[in-house]
Amino acid sequence: MSEESFDVIIVGAGVLGVATAYYIQKNSPDKHILLVEKALAPGQGNTAMSAAAVRNMFASSTNQILTDTSMKYFEYVQSELGHDLLFEKTGxxxxxxxxxxxxxxxxxxxxxxxxxxxxxxxxxxxxxxxxxxxxxxxxxxxxxxxxxxxxxxxxxxxxGDCGVLDPTRLVEHYFEEFKKITHVKPRFGVYVQRLLLEADPKLDLPGEPYVWQNKKITGIITDKGTFRAKTVVLATGAWANELLDPVGIDSMTxxxxxxxxxxxxxxxxxxxxxxxxxxxxxxxxxxxxxxxxxxxxxxxxxxxxxxxxxxxxxxxxxxxxxxxxxxxxxxxxxxxxxxxxxxxxxxxxxxxxxxxxxxxxxxxxSPDKIPFVYTECGVLVINGASGSGIMKSDALARIADALYRGLPEAELYGGKKVPSNMLSVKDRKVEIESVII
Ligand SMILES: Cc1cc2nc3c(=O)[nH]c(=O)nc-3n(C[C@H](O)[C@H](O)[C@H](O)COP(=O)(O)OP(=O)(O)OC[C@H]3O[C@@H](n4cnc5c(N)ncnc54)[C@H](O)[C@@H]3O)c2cc1C
The missing domain is CATH 3.30.9.10 (D-Amino Acid Oxidase, subunit A, domain 2)
Structure with missing residues (x-):
């Protein structure tokens, strides 16, 4: 089977994976980014199942910022870019x-x-x-x-600023923008079986990695072959445990x-x-x-x-x-x-x-009902949206991109800056969210 290498592999073409692919590619134009998805098109997972209601009415300031800036971006896409997301302010x-x-x-x-x-x-x-x-x-x-x-x-x-939109159109927006700038054709119908965990550096000894070696996620093993990358982004939402548990990373979700x-x-x-x-x-x-x-x-x-x-x-x-x-x-x-x-x-x-x-x-x-965006051993994880991933998607993708680029802060739509590690496991700076549905 084939073995190809990329700068970044993004697993999962739901709204979070596609939006992240777009921002990483936009801000790192030279990088080769492979987006892989087991379904035959983007946005077919829980994104398509969602009620796609959007609200900035949260109790935690974290969720308020994530949603408020994302919703303002959706408004901009609809009114300025002319991509009709069917965003209606029903309240x-x-x-x-x-x-x-x-x-x-x-x-x-x-x-x-x-x-x-x-x-x-x-x-x-x-x-x-x-x-x-x-x-x-x-x-x-x-x-x-x-x-x-x-x-x-x-x-x-x-x-009154809250409302509903069409999640498929939102995914389409990010996917179309990503397709315009990517160097690598996204691949659908590719099922990721395992994350590839290898010794860093590799000594090519039988059975490595051993406990005394540094380890890193270096790619993915799929039903269509093995693909390697310097960074693997895991945006598999509710399926995150299926890939993280076997390599011993706790998804916390x-x-x-x-x-x-x-x-x-x-x-x-x-x-x-x-x-x-x-x-x-x-x-x-x-x-x-x-x-x-x-x-x-x-x-x-x-x-x-x-x-x-x-x-x-x-x-x-x-x-x-x-x-x-x-x-x-x-x-x-x-x-x-x-x-x-x-x-x-x-x-x-x-x-x-x-x-x-x-x-x-x-x-x-997630335990505090606030999403996770963090890097661990070469894998950048975005999950735990706790039933509100559509309404936070733009902000989460921008934070993931800032983490990828090693920036201390992420700039959200409208210019607001937040620490890029604020949704991480280790340096989490969030309140517990009490207003969840
Ligand atoms: C009934 C319901 C109502 C909801 N209502 C709302 C709402 O009103 N507002 C709101 O903001 N959010 C809502 N949500 C939540 C929202 O849908 C999610 O938070 C959001 O879609 C998460 O996006 P995602 O990209 O992480 O997940 P997904 O869209 O699920 O994307 C993950 C992708 O990863 C792919 N994948 C998984 N494992 C593999 C693998 N091994 N190999 C290859 N590909 C893989 C999947 O096929 C999928 O396409 C609702 C969800 C549900 C189910």
Whole structure:
């Protein structure tokens, strides 16, 4: 089989791998960069499975910077470069009970957003009722709702700069830009079986590397041959453990299954009215909405005239190795028994609504719910986006590029500078993120 050498190999052509390939090539024009991906096209992994909602409403200043600068870049791509990402500022609406709203964590969250200049607005129950006539805010006397531990709606926390986009178009943008400047044709349908760990320097002794030798990742072994590079970038998201565990590098991340269910509004006047709720944004649609406590949310899907329904269920949803077959299969019983009963209580417009489509993928969770970007033994790892890798993609790719070039700081879109090691394992400088879905 063939053995070729490059300056950089990037494994994984999801949004993070492709954006990183673009920034590294742009800032190191002479380097030969090979992008490899097991799927037949870019953006087919969890990027394609995503709800692709984007928000700068985070509690940690780290996630605020990563998302705020990325979203401003997306806006620039759409309005200045003319690449339509279908980025629509629908807004994000968190529905909260009195006790949730008054909870210290929410107060800290709002304080930190204010400090960082992130715009948000608080709606009262009365205002919410007026804007969303079908919304059920009070479950007094509803035994079923009480049995389900549903909290009533007292407040709405709304971020008007947030919205939704098309993840495929975002990947296309980075991929097209990368293709214009790369010297090496990206390779699809190439499955990386193993990272190549070798002695540094090699003594060509049988069975090396030995424990007393320095070691380094020097390439990848794939089903199409072995490829070597000075730097291997691992952007395999929820699959990171599959390649890092065998060489003894702890990815520090675990995958959890996440699912989306598509509901069409066309045949339901009530759902149509909900979708076309006015008063929150210039589009005249209902924002991306999260109901209290259960993790159930919906994304308005304007092109499809409907909704994507999801749930960030926590306890009881196992962490596991991301195994394609089982992790990628949506569970209709999960919609029927867990998601639908909650959704239709808060929004009776969904009563009787059944999915016309559904899919599943995985989140790559880090312990503090903030991504990792670090270099270890010749491999540059980008993962742990914790369910928000689309909205952080531009900033993460720029940080990865700065690390690659050995720069102490990364310049994010808009000129903001951050330490390039701030998302590393060893020199991590981040708070714990409390606002995850
Ligand atoms: C249901 C769901 C909803 C989500 N909603 C949102 C949201 O609203 N907003 C948001 O910002 N994020 C959301 N996310 C998270 C978001 O999709 C991810 O954070 C993001 O796509 C991560 O990008 P990535 O490039 O790391 O991963 P991926 O897109 O998964 O890319 C990794 C790539 O590596 C390839 N690969 C893996 N192993 C190998 C191998 N051995 N050899 C070759 N190639 C390999 C895979 O095929 C894949 O293409 C959601 C995710 C899911 C599943």
């Amino acid at each position: 994000y609406l968190w529905l909260l009970s009195e006790s949730q709203f008054k909870h210290e964590s929410v107060q800290v969250w709002m304080e930190r957003m204010k400090k960082s200049g992130i715009h948000y607005k608080v709606y009262s129950k009365k205002e919410l009722k007026k804007l969303i006539p079908g919304l059920n805010v009070d479950f007094t006397g509803d035994e079923e709702a009480q049995l389900m531990n549903l909290q009533q709606v007292d407040y709405g926390l709304f971020g 675990k995958a959890k299954k996440r699912q989306l269910f598509v509901i069409h509004a066309e045949d339901s006047p009530k759902l149509k009215a909900l979708l076309n709720t006015k008063g929150f944004n210039e589009i005249g649609c209902i924002p991306f909405t999260i109901v209290p406590s259960t993790g159930v949310y919906f994304r308005p899907q304007l092109q499809e005239h409907g909704f994507w329904i999801g749930c960030g269920d926590k306890l009881g949803r196992e962490y596991k190795y991301f195994q394609t077959d089982e992790m990628m299969v949506p569970e209709s019983a999960y919609y029927e028994n867990s998601v639908y009963p909650v959704l239709s209580k808060y929004f009776p417009a969904f009563e009787g609504a059944r999915p016309v489509n559904s899919w599943a993928g995985g989140y790559s969770y």
